[in-house]
Amino acid sequence: MGRWEFLEEVAVADCAVEVEGTDLDDVFATAAEALAEVMVDPATVAPVAERTLTLSAPSLDLLLYDWLAELIYLKDSERMIFTRAEVHVTQDPPCALTARLRGGPIDPGRTALRADAKAVTLHQFALERAPDGWRARVVVDI
């Protein structure tokens, strides 16, 4: 299971997060959970909806960018927050992922709101191999 940490000294008005995963699948899934954590208290989202998603991109890091941008898009277009994800990433070009998402609608009476993520930035954006798997750094515009 991956882990994430908010980086407080980077882009102070926004939200920088470093994500580590045992493999690519894990780092993508963990990044999605971290993003949900930025926007809401995940415990206050009823896990009533499932969604399957496929994406492809010309490189692995842009696949991560598109993945997180898609989750932000679903937050605004459908008012859905997905707090859990199982992701399978294919590295062979074109890079691709298949994800099974679980989450629920933003419910004003139940969901504890945090920050409304606007976008994933490319500032210091990185996806790289780490000693114990993969590591990503993402700055989310708040």
Add this chain to the structure above:
Amino acid sequence: MAGARASSSTSESPRDDESPVKTLPVGDCVWEIPPSEKPGMRVPARIYASETLLRQMDAGVFEQVTNVACLPGIVRAALCMPDGHWGYGFPIGGVAAFRADTGVISPGGIGFDINCGMRVLRTALTEDEVRPRLRELVDALFAAVPSGVGARGFVRLSDDEFREVMREGAGWCVRRGYGWPEDLAATEGGGCLPGADPERVSARALGRGREQLGTLGSGNHYLEIQVVPPDGIHDARVARAFGIERPGQVLVMLHCGSRGFGHQVGTDYLRAFDQAMGGYGISVRDRELACAPFRSPDGQAYFGAMTAAANTAFANRQVITHRVREVMARVFGRDARALGLSLVYDVCHNTAKLERHVVDGEALDLVVHRKGATRAFGPGAPDVPAAYREIGQPVIIGGSMETGSALLVGTAHAMEETFGSTAHGAGRTMSRHAAKRRVWGETLIEEMASRGIIVRAASKAGVAEEAGFAYKSLAEVVDVVHRLDVSRRVVSLRPIGNIKG
């Protein structure tokens, strides 16, 4: 971040961290980093700050403003205003002008929240009249102006209507009855910037923004009831031109932008420029500075989509204005006109605009990027409305929800020094997480209530993030821009009611 922590160990600079970027004083509150400090810098970087504010600027400011100085077609200098802090791509508080014929346009120089901006309305009400109904007013505004993650507005738009909004901006709202005709003259660019091209906007951007007209957002966005304090009028003549006559007068200020629609336009084009840039032979020091030649098909496509988003932001603030008028009329039992709820002004602070400025004696068409910076055109400048033509454009600088805000006026000197630009806020000094560790949102709301400031928020955590201690001193920022004469102090305002996302 690539590169060392920026700043100075030279004797000239008050900065005290370790890395050796020269930050040289070149005038009162003006600091310059020469082009020799970083390979690829085409012009100097210029930072406007007191010694105190310069010390408070994080390392990212120095790294980012020098990165901007490397972009093709930049003229004179890459600028950072005194409220500057670490952003993404450009620093927040960044201003840069690029030749329209040979320069670039960069989404990272505008930000995802395209035409995030400020609007202020005056009223004929006094604090004594409002105070007895303040909680009722704040509650009613909180209910009428949706805020926070996932909020939907009351305006329902078809795709064709949404495209009309993109082309017409605030004018669309007035046409539909969500505003007064005179609101448009009191809005930067008349509430509609030329060049919007809805055909350059993706279906995803439409899908994200279609239901969000009239919503506030979250983060540092707010709707605030403010009062002129006893010592708050600094320039009575200009204040009177703004319709601000006396201490105790109540105003309404709002801060928001283009919502998910603009965020998606920024996302789409950042992603596209990241891939297309190499084809133009451009490389950048930070991928967030991805850019394209302004006159290229890619540059023009982004300019058309970005302007569509800017116009939608004007419409968003106009629809919220309509809601404010409805609510205040209901709460105070008088028509909005009888309450004197006229627009003082509406300014953008995240845009790129085609403007003509004189550089080294030559009038040039420039693409002026302002990211967390306010236009501050002086007397007689183009686009300053007739009511303000002799005094200059009103400037709105929003402070933290605890400490207050300020109205200033643009100057002729700003046209020469900063491409007609000034600061936009107080500027953060503390991360959001650090602020949340220091105070609970609920506790802060209670403390502020004991000081006479009523807060309603969609997110309690968001309140803690926006605590006054997380920001620089607004008074110091205003003092610097006043001393620099890139805008002049007119009125100080203190909050009594705040609606947050």
